Amino acid sequence: MTRIPLSLSINGQTHEVLAETHRTLLDVLRTDLGLVGTKENCLEAECGVCTVLVEGVAVNACILLAAQCQGRAIVTIEGLAAPGQLHPLQQAFIDHGAVQCGYCIPGMILAAKAYLDESPEPDEYGVREALAGNLCRCTGYQRVIEAVLSAARALRASPTPASPETAS
Amino acid sequence: MTQATRIVGRSVPRMDAPGKVTGTALYAADFALPGMLYGKVLRSHEPHARLVRIDTGRAARLPGVRAVITAADVPDVRYGGSVKDERVFARERIRFAGQPLAAVAATSLDAATAALAAIEVVSTPLAPVLDVAAALSPGAPLVHEAWAIYTALPILHRAGNVCNRARIVVGDLERGFVEADRIFENRFTTSSVHQGYTEPRAAVAQWDSSGLVTVWSNTQLPFEIQTTLAEILQIPASKVRIIVPGIGGGFGGKLRIGMEHFAALLAMRTGRPVKVMTTSEEELTAAYARQPAIVEVKTGVTNDGRLTAREARLWFDTGAFAGSGPGVASVATLMLAGPYRIPNLLLEGFAVYTNKTNFGSFRAPSGPQANFAVESQMDIIADALGLDPLELRLKNIVREGEEGPTGQVLTAVGLEECLRRAANAIGWRERRPEAGRGKGIACGWWTTTGGSSGVYIKVNPDGTIALNTGAAEIGTAALTGAAQVLAEDLGVQLTDISVVSADTLSTPFDFGAQGSRTAFAVGNACRAAVADLKRQILALASKHLGVEEHTLALREGSVAGEGKRATLAELARISQASGGGLIAHGTFVAPPTAYDAKRVEGHVYPAFHSPSFHAHAVDLSVDAQTGEITIHRYVVAQDVGFAVNPSAIEGQIEGGVAQGLGQALSEEIVYDSGRVLNANLTDYKMPTALDVPRVESILVEHPSLVGPFGAKGVGEPPNIEPPAAIANAVASATGVRITSLPITAEKVALARSACAP
């Protein structure tokens, strides 16, 4: 199996990786780069736990080849806020009891962020629809929806300046 | 709630949320060690076969492959819960499609996958026993020919393909049916459903030079896994250490041994750490999903709606190994009685072997299946007698101080309040607001599983607290709840407490995160530990401050009395310097619940401890042509005893209902000739955010005598009533009664078109 050199931009930092061509972005993130905040489960784009942002757009990292990602700005949950700080979405998830086992949460938060970036005044249906690709087995989605709506209000009140990590 | 409390009873944010929202919380699936190898399991394609030969030579020589093991490489041990009928790998007989045959460890997952493909299996297919009916038919092949010589709990009633028959007998059944004006006989079936946790089962094992193996895994029961793994490896339990870094959902599917034995055996063989993780396909074919069930209920009732007798049987397809089956069959009998006063009972639960995966425990095991049957029948009865389903239930539900089906005395019975408040909230007076729309109600009861829990509490030099517990946090916030109890009793803030958990070597024994017991038992263990700690604190303060102990009080992190004061921090430092530190120990085990042993046979679970009671009500519409169901409102009223953390409990209810709606409407593991047809998340249909309605939770509090501040177990019950509530509402909306799960739009539409003139 041939390994090719890849230059990946993750959370504003460049990582040089040597990886087989068939390796997915998810696999490289977790195994080569130790970024295990992005989770793995079905590996077939059915559950959403592997959601990352590629140029601000929510995608499933499990069906994206690492090789496809050169030159594209990728944001994972680790890059959502500076160390020690919380993005309003993260704070809202805590405050609204939207977290139970937590395994779906990184993907859920990033999917929500991508959605709020383009729909800053969402309604409940819009949030549900935006998160339909993120399965959660613990919460029944209710407090997740409330957290996202609350974060939307908070962001409208005081917009978060784009951090270097999240600027696409 | 009549008590004035500072922290318990409040919806404080859970303690582990910040780690989870930042992606820094570690799960077993994330865990890795330097030099780690990757393991994979080869599973059989045949549901039933004689295993002739496994050739691993070619696989072992592939690049990157460091070990290939089969039954020949592991001790010849049969293990299991109530029946020791399981092996790590099939030896001479393959008993389900998906049964482990071999395992490999390699330097990459790709190399391990390639190795699996290179293992040659020679087997002779045998006629599979496909379901319960086949297993029980005369002359059926035996799934376990040697069943009679297996070690098993003596209390079980086993025969051939039946690995347990649990039974409850009360009163005089024949007379009870004679007394009835009407007798109703109905049959129901349910499908297997998977817990659907989003984190696959995973284990990383490493041996040290002393012969101790450490396994990091996402098990709900680290101490049980320690025992089982020791048995499998034939080493003392003290040589097995299980650590749970974090669990991404369990729901009972991570109770029994998962990947730990494969990881340990491969690590032993290779001398390197090995990680083994399941795929979605493995989860849907070879995990501990919920048993499919057949339920037959015969109930006698007077014309004015008084239940006089019930004869009911529930057959669980327990799969190729007994596993949880015998226990679940026992619990089922209590659920078949329902929370009702029925003086004459014959209730039986059967766990039956078939050639399918050994199904296991899934949130309220036996609950949804039994409740679907008996609560559907209650509505059938109400309809036939011209009675309001709510009134029929209120007439027959057990009351405070009355008996449960096995003779236990029921206390803190909050069921009437649950029923009335749920019915009120859903607008029960208008049960059919418009064409195609109807409301349904269902109620039930459940247990708070016993078993013991121990904790250590120590005071850090800065006055903060470390809580050391053997329990694993599976996502329910149970450990936050226990910490709330600790904080309340000790007079500290929740933010003062750090939790260390789930390490069989360094944390005290805990019976495990199962049966809705964790907050209850660990909370009570904390109360005991705090009592011990307070004694130590006051004794030390008395000595240090030179005043009598009885003049001192501990409040808000300080001990004060007679004008003198010392902070917890000061006392901790003093103790650390001169006494080894302020460390307290607390244990709790629920007192056994008295019951009438003459009423039960083959019964592993004869009483419900600190039982909870609950009622669900739903308002839905059914599309007249497609049969699609739209839920307008869903209400749950649950007697939680005392709500330690209302928001966390509501989260359990919301999630439990969502999961229950999956079983009710869209989820099923579909078998054909012993093989799963939909072993992927494309075709195993769990509810998405667009499928789950808002759930309105009403927390009812009839405090238990035993639980911390009166709390009862809360996690499992919300899974129980959704199928029956939906079935009853659909019947109300359409006149069509669906008696099998899931209640798909297809079933409703085709049933209606069959009824159409």
Add this chain to the structure above:
Amino acid sequence: MSFDYHEPTSLREAIELGARFGGDGRFLAGGTDLMVQIHRGRVDPRHVISLQRVPGLEAIAGDGTISIGARVTHRRLERAPDFQGALRGLIEGARVVGGHQVRNVATVGGNIVNASPAADVVVVLLALDARLTCLGPAGERTPALDGFATAPGVTGLGPGELLTRASFPRLAPRSATAFLKTGRRRAMEISIACVAARLTLDADLERCQDVRVALGAVGPTAMRARAAEQYLEGRALTDAAMLEAGQIAAAECRPIGDVRASARYRALLVATLVPRVLARCLERVRPEIS
């Protein structure tokens, strides 16, 4: 198994690679089909040819004829301003596919070439009389979408050929489109049955001048309900007529039973969804009357 990864930067290079590798190669667009098939072991290519840097495949354009580039994602389709009006059926078909993550990368071209009989956007394009443009070593051709897929997963795409766009004629006046699907859940769902229609009313807004009804997931490929169409042409669109069209469509479809649904239920759904989708088109053409 691993593969060689190629990222051509021109159409010509992409086709050249496709021709060179033949059956050993696969084009990669969004990956929502190919990557899943690789994961399930159904396909094992030696070469993967990513199209992400190939220009000229992403335009939504046109006046007389509207064309959708093969690499247009479902996300862009669902937001295309041009399709908000009479072509609304395209948006309805696009937005029910997968979830946001899938729609953000899954392409129209990939959907067509994957040839699932349940492909939602394909069903709408069928109702729009779409033609495809395929570019290969032998040059360019424009087969009709209807008949392009011959069996589940099988299309008329030749060796080395690349689908570059789908095109359809602009709608006549007094026309509207609509799309409906059903599944066992409301998202992340492969249709149990789906229906699209393009309806054109006559000048009096009473009768059907011209109609296309396309069905998905009820045959080996997405299909036109031709007998239903013939029934409707020239007829007044009463409730009874639309119901009858549904019955006819149900009789002419060829569903199978599988783990998702029985054949009988699929036929029932066709009988139900066809009148509903026609009624929706009717509403859109003459909102004041409906």
